[in-house]
Amino acid sequence: MKLSLNYREIEGKSTGFWVLLGGLALIIALAGGATLFMEHEGHYVTGMNNQIVWGMPHVFAIFLIVAASGALNVASIGTVFGKPLYKPLGRLSGLLAVALLLGGLVVLVLDLGHPDRLIVAMTYYNFKSIFAWNIILYNGFIAITIVYLWMMMERKMNKYYKPAGYVAFVWRLILTTGTGSIFGFLVARQAYDAAIMAPMFVIMSFAYGLAVFILVLMAAYNWTNRPLGDAVLYRLKNLLGVFIAAVLYFVAVFNLTNLYATEHHGIERFILLDGGIFTKLFWIVQIGIGSLLPMAMIYHPTIGKSRPAIATAAALVIVGAFAQLYVILIGGQAYPLVLFPGYEVTSGFFDGQVNSYSPTIWEIALGVGGVALALLIVTIAVRVLRFLPETLEDAVVDPHAAGGK
Amino acid sequence: MSESSNLTDIARRNFLARAGAAAGAAAIAPGVFLSAPASAKPVGEAVTSKNRWGILVDTNKCASGCNDCVTACENENGWGRNDEPESNAQQKAHWIRTVDIKNKATGFTRTLPMMCQHCETPPCVDVCPTGASFRRADGIVLVDKHICIGCRYCMMACPYKARSFVHEDLHEQKPWAPRGKGTVESCTMCVQRVDNDKVPACVEACSAENHNALIFGDLYDENSEISKALKTHDNVEIRADLGLNTGVRYRGI
Numbered sequence: 001m002k003l004s005l006n007y008r009e010i011e012g013k014s015t016g017f018w019v020l021l022g023g024l025a026l027i028i029a030l031a032g033g034a035t036l037f038m039e040h041e042g043h044y045v046t047g048m049n050n051q052i053v054w055g056m057p058h059v060f061a062i063f064l065i066v067a068a069s070g071a072l073n074v075a076s077i078g079t080v081f082g083k084p085l086y087k088p089l090g091r092l093s094g095l096l097a098v099a100l101l102l103g104g105l106v107v108l109v110l111d112l113g114h115p116d117r118l119i120v121a122m123t124y125y126n127f128k129s130i131f132a133w134n135i136i137l138y139n140g141f142i143a144i145t146i147v148y149l150w151m152m153m154e155r156k157m158n159k160y161y162k163p164a165g166y167v168a169f170v171w172r173l174i175l176t177t178g179t180g181s182i183f184g185f186l187v188a189r190q191a192y193d194a195a196i197m198a199p200m201f202v203i204m205s206f207a208y209g210l211a212v213f214i215l216v217l218m219a220a221y222n223w224t225n226r227p228l229g230d231a232v233l234y235r236l237k238n239l240l241g242v243f244i245a246a247v248l249y250f251v252a253v254f255n256l257t258n259l260y261a262t263e264h265h266g267i268e269r270f271i272l273l274d275g276g277i278f279t280k281l282f283w284i285v286q287i288g289i290g291s292l293l294p295m296a297m298i299y300h301p302t303i304g305k306s307r308p309a310i311a312t313a314a315a316l317v318i319v320g321a322f323a324q325l326y327v328i329l330i331g332g333q334a335y336p337l338v339l340f341p342g343y344e345v346t347s348g349f350f351d352g353q354v355n356s357y358s359p360t361i362w363e364i365a366l367g368v369g370g371v372a373l374a375l376l377i378v379t380i381a382v383r384v385l386r387f388l389p390e391t392l393e394d395a396v397v398d399p400h401a402a403g404g405k
Numbered sequence: 406m407s408e409s410s411n412l413t414d415i416a417r418r419n420f421l422a423r424a425g426a427a428a429g430a431a432a433i434a435p436g437v438f439l440s441a442p443a444s445a446k447p448v449g450e451a452v453t454s455k456n457r458w459g460i461l462v463d464t465n466k467c468a469s470g471c472n473d474c475v476t477a478c479e480n481e482n483g484w485g486r487n488d489e490p491e492s493n494a495q496q497k498a499h500w501i502r503t504v505d506i507k508n509k510a511t512g513f514t515r516t517l518p519m520m521c522q523h524c525e526t527p528p529c530v531d532v533c534p535t536g537a538s539f540r541r542a543d544g545i546v547l548v549d550k551h552i553c554i555g556c557r558y559c560m561m562a563c564p565y566k567a568r569s570f571v572h573e574d575l576h577e578q579k580p581w582a583p584r585g586k587g588t589v590e591s592c593t594m595c596v597q598r599v600d601n602d603k604v605p606a607c608v609e610a611c612s613a614e615n616h617n618a619l620i621f622g623d624l625y626d627e628n629s630e631i632s633k634a635l636k637t638h639d640n641v642e643i644r645a646d647l648g649l650n651t652g653v654r655y656r657g658i
Contacts, residue, residue, distance in 0.1 A: 041491075041573065042491070042571070042572050042573035042574060042586045042587065043496070043570065043572040043573075043587070044489075044491045044492045044493070044496050044572035044573045048496075049492075049493065049495035049496040049572070050495060050496060050497070050498065050499070050560070050566075050568075050569045050570055051495050051566075052495075053557040053560045053561060053570060054557060054561065112554050112555045112556055112587070113553070113554065113555015113556070113557070113570060113571075113586070113587025113588055113589070114553070114554045114555045114587045114588065115554075117552070117553075117554045117555075118554075120535055120552050120554055121534060121535060121554050124534075124535040124536055124537075124552050125534070125535070125536070126530075126533055126534060126535060126536040128531050128532075129531065129532050129533055129534045129558070130532070131532060131533075131534035131556065131558050132534040132535070134534075135534065182558075185531075185532065185562075186528075186532075186561055186562055187528055187562070187564070187647055188528060188562060188563065188564030188644070188647065189561070333561070337564060337565070337566050339504075339519070339564070339565065339566075339643055339644060340506050340643070340658075342508060342509055342510065343506040343507060343508055343509065344506065344507045344509055345504060345505070345506050346504070346505045347502050347503060347504040347505065347519070348499075348502055348503070349499045349502040349566070350495060351502075351504050351519070351566070355495070356495075
């Protein structure tokens with residue numbers, strides 16, 4: 001007999017809850033201060049320059065935006081693919097998606113040269129620009145996901161939640177295609193200009209979003225003493241393993257294609273062999289610590305069943321994600337533009353040189369502030385609205401699994 | 406009562422007649438200006454696609470170590486030197502720079518100026534979300550500083566590293582070349598001079614020193630010096646593989 005599924009707000013009276021809220025608010029306040037400083041002084045106080053024009057804030061922003069669309073997958077698997085086990089997780093999935101996207105967008109906007117001109121960005125559109133499309137895709141995603149959440153949570157609207165889930169699913173795929181295409185459409189740079197960027201970002205979003213979802217789910221249930229059964233957790237971690245493998249596949253195809261074309265040997269050599277920090281980040285952090293290690297942990301017969309190990313694996317995926325985005329974004333810009341193939345190039349403006357970038361504390365603060373904002377939104381939302389089931393024990397989410405024990 | 410309303414009617418009729426005449430004159434005026442024989446474009450008239458401005462760089466005449474075109478651009482447009490004291494070398498703006506190239510296989514060397522190539526299909530214009538990055542009908546690629554939000558996507562897209570972002574507050578700018586913290590800028594082909602029938606500052610400086618490595622002119626006018634030179638001599642676009650049909654061409658490389 002399947003137990004009934006009840007959603008309830010978290011109590012939110014413990015010291016821990018207030019410490020969490022206060023801590024996140026403090027981080028956001030510090031990030032706000034750092035942002036005011038950067039905007040007042042100008043970008044000269046950052047590590048960014050006219051060679052590396054996108055820096056640490058973009059690494060954070062793109063991580064959050066990509067993870068946001070991926071976080072919605074859990075809800076999509078329940079709604080679109082009809083898997084009952086994922087249905088109780090749908091509300092948290094939608095909430096996390098909106099929160100992460102808001103966090104990412106705030107970082108992106110506050111790093112603009114003119115954040116005060118946000119209204120210009122909203123009213124002047126060049127429809128050939130994928131950036132302009134993304135402004136619509138991001139805002140639309142937030143609106144659609146909120147409607148989807150409302151239909152999941154409001155009993156009277158329940159009958160409409162399926163179509164809303166389909167729309168949200170298709171929208172999120174288009175959205176991440178748009179994010180990947182920011183790089184895919186850059187014709188001039190050796191590191192980008194590849195159609196595979198779009199699907200690669202989609203698959204990256206699957207892994208990043210699920211890793212964040214697993215961590216938030218485990219933290220929420222652990223800190224509120226609500227039961228979280230193995231059935232849900234094992235299913236999620238196995239799925240994470242598949243997603244990590246899929247990202248590795250795309251990374252392999254991308255680099256192999258580049259390795260085949262002599263034209264791209266320079267950038268490949270730079271990233272894979274002698275790019276210093278970028279080479280280390282790629283092999284050690286992205287591939288080793290961020291992909292192979294968590295995959296081994298997840299699929300290990302005993303370690304894979306340990307909750308701390310599952311949480312660690314999810315955290316490592318996020319560490320790997322940051323390394324991957326750093327290599328793509330900063331590494332791609334650090335490698336010099338090739339204007340004269342076959343020539344050595346020098347100039348007073350750093351032509352032909354590998355460009356250097358050292359992120360400053362201000363940029364990192366802004367990025368961390370975006371993460372804190374996303375988590376603060378989630379923390380407040382689960383306190384005031386019914387996002388989390390009272391229990392996710394096996395008997396509730398998967399009676400068959402429970403019966404089989 | 407009725408008399409006063411008649412007077413009002415007459416006054417209104419007179420007003421409308423005058424307004425109509427003024428509107429008509431305004432509508433016809435551009436046509437009148439267009440038929441003027443002088444090539445100088447009167448102030449207030451839109452540029453047209455009848456011209457396409459371009460520069461031909463003859464690298465055979467570019468001496469290594471010569472920086473005259475860069476200095477002239479700095480003076481004309483008010484960038485470089487001490488205009489950005491807070492920014493480090495990598496952060497300072499460069500509208501034009503000289504580049505030294507050396508063939509790895511043969512050792513053949515050249516020096517050349519590199520700036521915005523004023524593409525016919527500029528990647529910077531394609532990617533700009535707000536349309537701040539735009540191409541004038543006469544081929545000059547510019548940034549509208551009023552709607553540039555400072556996202557720097559154009560800098561990511563430009564194949565020539567021709568664009569710079571302003572990293573700090575600026576003072577004492579040239580009135581004809583506005584610059585601003587948080588916006589992107591690049592070579593304007595000296596629109597302020599071109600629109601007044603003068604050549605860009607870099608071209609003028611190069612000729613003044615008798616180097617004559619730069620020819621400016623209308624690519625669509627087959628009798629212009631630049632068109633004749635392009636027709637006579639071999640010349641290339643940089644990154645021709647991208648198919649951007651640049652307004653700046655090079656000889657000798």
